Amino acid sequence: MADVAAAAGVSAMTVSRALRRPDTVSEEVRARVEEASRRLGFVPSRVASALASARTMTVAVLIPSLTNAVFIDLLAGVQETLSPQGYQPLVGITGYGPEAEERVLRTQLAHDPDGVILSGLDHTPGTWDLLRGLTIPVVHTMDLSVEGDLMAEGGHGDCPVQTVGFSQFDAGYAVGAHLVARGRRRIGLIAGQLDSRTRQRCDGWRQALRDAGRHDPARELMVPDATSVALGAELLERALATHPDTDALFLCNDDLAQGALFQCARLGIPVPERLAVAGFNDLAGAAWTVPPLTTVATPRRAIGVEAARLLIAGMESRTPQSRENPRRVDLGFRLMVRETT
C-alpha cells in the first residue's frame, strides 16, 4: 500500500480511502490511486484490514453435513446472498451432534466472524453461553423458535433468538393429515437421521394420526442411521415384513422415499394402489420418480437467503438485532401432492 501511495503521490491513508470508499476522495486522486493500484497489482490484505477495523467480512455458517442436499441448498442460499456483499462464508460441519457443533463454533469464533448462521435450535448449554456472550448477530435456521415463550422449550433459555425456517411439526402434521384424508387406515412411519427436526416432523405426523384415531406406534420404524436411497429400500422391506398390511408410509426424507419406491417396483407392490408413499423435502427428482412422489417442498434455499439478509442487516447496523429485536421468520412449506398418494 505504501508503494501504491508513493506511485500515486499520496499517503497510504488516502490509498485506503480511495479503494474502500471512493466517494470520500477527490475524483482526480481516486483515478491516480486506481491506476497505480492496478499497475502494481495491489491486492489489499483483508487480514490487516480485519485487524485494524475489527471486521473480518466473514460469516460462520454451521451445518450438520455436506452430504445432505437440504443443507447444501441452505448453504447455497446463504452463499449467493453473502458473496455479492463481500462477505465470505466460513463453512463448519457439525455432523448432527450438538457437542460437535459447540466445538466447531468455538473454532469458527476464533476467526472473528462478523456473524453466525446456525442450523436448528438444538444446541448445548455451552453453545447458548457462547452465543449469549457474542456481540455479533446470530441467526438460527430450519426451525422456528417457540412463539411467545422464548424461555420455555428448546433450551435457549433467556437468550432471545432470531430464527428463519418453517414449522417441522406442522409439515409432518400435513403429511399425516393428507394420508388420512386419502382414506388410508394402516399408516406407517419410516425415519432415519433422528435429529431434532426429524423428530418434530414425526411428532407432527403422529399428532395428525392421533387426531384421526389412526395412530399405531408399532408401525413406526425409526433408526439413527443417515438417510439414503439404500436405507429407504432396506427399511421398506423391514416395515412390510413386520406389518404387511400397511397401506401408507411416510418416509421422513425423500431419499428414503425414493429408495422405498425403487424397492416397491422391485417387489411388484403397486404404488399408490396398495401402498401410498409420501416423502419429505421435495429433493431433486422427486417429481420424476415413477410414479411421481408426493412430498413436502421446503424452502431451504429461501431460508438461506433470508437468514443471510437478516444477518447482513444486523452486521451493517452494528446493533445486533438478535438482542432487542428477536425475529421469527416463517417461510412455510408446501405439500406437493403427486401420484404416490
Add this chain to the structure above:
Amino acid sequence: MADVAAAAGVSAMTVSRALRRPDTVSEEVRARVEEASRRLGFVPSRVASALASARTMTVAVLIPSLTNAVFIDLLAGVQETLSPQGYQPLVGITGYGPEAEERVLRTQLAHDPDGVILSGLDHTPGTWDLLRGLTIPVVHTMDLSVEGDLMAEGGHGDCPVQTVGFSQFDAGYAVGAHLVARGRRRIGLIAGQLDSRTRQRCDGWRQALRDAGRHDPARELMVPDATSVALGAELLERALATHPDTDALFLCNDDLAQGALFQCARLGIPVPERLAVAGFNDLAGAAWTVPPLTTVATPRRAIGVEAARLLIAGMESRTPQSRENPRRVDLGFRLMVRETT
C-alpha cells in the same frame, strides 16, 4: 492475551508459546497459563495471529457449483482432511465459468489463504498468471495434467502444476468400449453441463466408438444446461424422437441417467433389452434404480482427501512443491457394470 499473561504471572509472549507450542515452555508455566486462559475465556485472535505470522490457516477451495454432488463430495473430502489439521476451507463458487473463477480466485486471494485447491485445469490466462505469481501451494483436481508435456495443452503453459484426479477421457472411453462389447450398434450420447471434463468424457466415448467403427455423430445430443433428473427425462425423449432405433445411450452424468431411466419406465421401454443405459459418477442411489444403473464410479472424495494432503505437505514444508516437484496423482475410476447394460 495481556490479561492472561498478567493472571499467569508471565509475559504475553510466553502465553502465546504456551498455547501454540506447549512443548517449548516449562510444565509449570504451561499449566498456569492454561488455567488462566480457561478461566478468562481467552480465545486467541486468528486474525492477529495471521497478520503477525503470515499464516492464515485458511485454504481457498474453488468449485463450480454447490448443487452438483460431485463437487460436494470433493469438498467433503477436502474439509474432513483440512479440519483436523486446523485449516479452515474458504469455499468459492465459480459457476463453471473460467472468467468467474478468475474473479472468485482474486477475491479469495485477498484473504491470504495458505493454499489453493482448484477444480479442473480449464483456467483463463489471467488465472494462470495469478497462480504463477503465488508462493503458496496450489492443487488442481478432478482432472490430470497432460503427462510428460506440461507446456502443450490445457493452457497452463510453463506453469508446473500439481494435479489429483483421473482421466476423464479414459473413463469415457471405458463406457464406450463397454457398450460396444455388449454388442450394441446404434449407440447415442447425451450430455449436459458442457464443461471441459464433460467434453473429455465425450471425447473418450467417441474414440471408443470410432475404434469400433460404430460412431455416428448424429446420435450425439449435447446441451449446455445444468444436468438434472428432469433434463435426463426430457433429453431421452428427444433423442429417441430423432433416432428411435438407438439401442444404447451414454448419459454423461448419473442424474441424467436416472431421469432417462424414469422416462423409459414411463414410456414402457425395456431396459436393457431394447435400450442399454450407462451413466457417470455413481451418484447416491445409482445401485438402487430399477434396474440398477451401470455407471462409472469416480473417486471424488478421495480426490479431495489427497488434494488436501498434498496441499498440507506443501504448506507445512514452506517449499511449495508445485514449483520444483510437480505431481500428478491418478486415482483412477471403476466401471460399475450393473443391469442397465
Add this chain to the structure above:
DNA sequence: GCCTCGTTTGTTAGCGGTAACATGCGCATC
C-alpha cells in the same frame, strides 16, 4: 479582509498477536 465551515488529505497510534533476538539461569566441564 477576517472568520467559519466543509471538504480533502495527512499524521499518529494502535488492532492482537508473533519472529527474532536478548537475557538470565542452572548445570556440566575443565
Add this chain to the structure above:
DNA sequence: GATGCGCATGTTACCGCTAACAAACGAGGC
C-alpha cells in the same frame, strides 16, 4: 571456581491496514 552451553522466558519491533484526530485549503458570509 571460572567458562560455556542449552533451555526457559522476556523485550523489541514489527505484520498491513484503518480509526480518530489534525491540518490545510477553498468557498461563502458578514
